[in-house]
Amino acid sequence: MIHSPCGDLNPSNSCVRDGKCTKGFPKPYNDFTIIDAKGFPVYRRRKASPIAIVKNVAVDSSWVVPYNPML
Numbered sequence: 001m002i003h004s005p006c007g008d009l010n011p012s013n014s015c016v017r018d019g020k021c022t023k024g025f026p027k028p029y030n031d032f033t034i035i036d037a038k039g040f041p042v043y044r045r046r047k048a049s050p051i052a053i054v055k056n057v058a059v060d061s062s063w064v065v066p067y068n069p070m071l
Helices: none
Strands: 052-054 057-059
Antiparallel strands (some): 052 057
């Protein structure tokens, strides 16, 4: 699932407060999946990822919402 473009790209989106996404998108790129200080996973996100067009905005892996149906 792709998080809808927000922030500077779409300031009228429901997740935008004070010009920033409240969900933290776009997420930073990481070479490895790690656990942060609060115990939450920070997933690997590749810089060289396929690009998709969502609402006339090019999005890459930094906009992907992690989903695991087994959990």
